[in-house]
Amino acid sequence: MYPALLWEKLAEKRVKCRTCQWYCEINEGKLGVCRMYRNQGGELYNLNYAKVSSVAVDPIEKKPLYHFYPGTDVFSLGSWGCNFHCKGCQNWEIACPETDEGLHQSREILPAQAIAMAQNSGSAGIAWTYNEPSVWLEYTLECAKLAKQKGLYTVYVTNGYASIEHLDTIGPYLDAWRVDIKGFNDETYKKIGKVPHFEGILSTAERAKSKWGMHVEVVTNVTPGVNDDDAQIMGIADWIARRLGKDTPWHITRFHPHRLMRDYPATPIETLEHAYEHGKAAGLDFVYLGNVPGNEHNxxxxxxxxxxxxxxxxxxxxxxxxxxxxxxxxxxxxxxxx
Structure with a gap:
């Protein structure tokens, strides 16, 4: 266990975690929603520090980031834990263990070692991805500080549910905020990831750009019957144009059945094209279609x-x-x- 950075003491040895927007109030001996922060004796500890479930050298376009150092490779690290519980998660086997077994069997890569591995791989930067990096703050922060010293760029591939305190802690050391906007109302977020409110995701993304000067790109995985209605698609497009800027890339990606959403159909291409037209109508300069090999909007x-x-x-x-x-x-x- 590693001492957590963002938390406060409450009465009767309870603690309040301030790492993400759940702001979990945790009883002694219990875990937060992400299962990576534990109250031990009235103190909060992180459980996945330097615990790595996945390592890869990826094209930056795979994140996807299209307007950020195009053509470069990025050293990609993932761990266990997420503050969402998405039924259709593509990475659940390496990100959301149902027991602690995976965590205990994980490879340990300390921050200095991670940066050396990134440099030795020929990568231009490092990304925290595959799981949700906002539940890995103590590790990502130390890595990011070292990465900037060595001239590597830094990337969060995130669901955007980090707290403002989290964002402002890592903000000086983070170059890109690649954020999922999964829908545009609370009901969709409850349905997809069991998250009660989504507005904080928007304000955090706005702050990442306006306060910290991060490069921001947005991804929306369009899922039939969940977030493919005009109101949500138009809402996302309009928000990007108004609050992030019309030159912000928007990646509209195709849903494929997976995990607990195998009874949903893959997104029709016509639905993606329709969303593309909404993006252009909102004035967005750069709208891309993902998970559609060979499409013209790439x-x-x-x-x-x-x-x-x-x-x-x-x-x-x-x-x-x-x-x-x-x-x-x-x-x-x-x-x-x-």
Whole structure:
């Protein structure tokens, strides 16, 4: 166990965890919602510090991040634990153990070792992904500090449910906030992940960009009968345009049946195309379709002169029309970190 960073003492040896937006109040000997923070003797401890369930070198496009150091590799680490309980989770086998067995059998990679591995792999940065990084703060923070010292970029692939205190703690050391927006009302979040309220996810993403200058990209996995109605799709598109900026990339991805949602159909391509049109109608410059191999909405095209700036095939990118962050043809800033 590792001492937790963000918490407060309550009466009768209870504690309040301030790591994520659940703000769990935990009795002695008990765990928070994510099962990675324990009240031990009236003190809060993190259980997954340096406990790694997954390690990979991925193209940055796999996160997906399309406007962030395109064509580079990112050293990707995941652990156990999540503060959501999504019925269709794609990573539940390596992220959400039903017992502590997986945690105890995990590989231990200390922060300095993780950064050395990232450098030795030839990666340009490090990402905390596969599980929810906001329940791994003590570890991700130490890694991020070391990564910045070594010139590596840093990425959270997140559901966005980190607390403001969490965001402000790691904000100086985090370069990209790749956030899922799973729907646009409380009922959808309750249905998908058993989360009571979603508005805090929006305000945290806004703060990641406005206060900390992070590069933000949004992903919405469109699921039939859950979040594919016009009101939610239009709500997400409009929020991105108004609060994050029209040059913020929006990845609309296709749902595939998995885990406890095998009785749901895969998302029809027509539904994704319809969502794409809503994104463009809201004024978004960069709307991409994911989990649809070979689709036409995968390249980056300048919204002003139609110059093709980046060509993508699968997770491979070819930069063909960028001058730094600008369109090489007309000079329009295309919101890239390079």
């Amino acid at each position: 390249d980056t095209i300048c919204p002003y002169c139609s110059n093709r700036a980046v060509i993508r095939t699968g997770f491979s990118s070819r930069v063909v029309g960028l001058d730094g962050s600008k369109c090489a043809n007309c000079g329009t800033d295309l919101n890239f970190r390079v």
